[in-house]
Amino acid sequence: MDIETRAQEFEQALRRAGVRITRQRAALLRVLAGAGDHPDANQLYQRASEAGAGVSLATVYRTLSALETQGVILKLEFEGEPARFEPADGRHHDHMIDVETGEVMEFVNERIERLQAEIAAEMGYEIVRHRLELYVRRKT
């Protein structure tokens, strides 16, 4: 999905939540729609400021919360990190977090996906959703 389409979706989601789309908020939504690196609220606030959108940090938090409630973004809460956000429209993936740099990487592994389904099935369940996080340190 391209940035513009995603930003439009975010706008619609906010309208559904009864939030008025100001020029500043629209700019924030564009920043969020174009962020592919799991930013936290502070980073989004800074990027929106740089993009000329004079939003307050409180507005950023309120906007993120409304978007999360509407199901169009996901809140990622990694250990020892402020909450990060990503669009919910992406293909399923898991995350690997570098504990030294805080960098968040995405990966998909079909063997892990299958294995998880097998484990659940052996116990009489099917997986509805899952999150897998690997906390890693680069090998020296």
Ligand SMILES: [Zn+2]
């Ligand atoms: Zn991700």
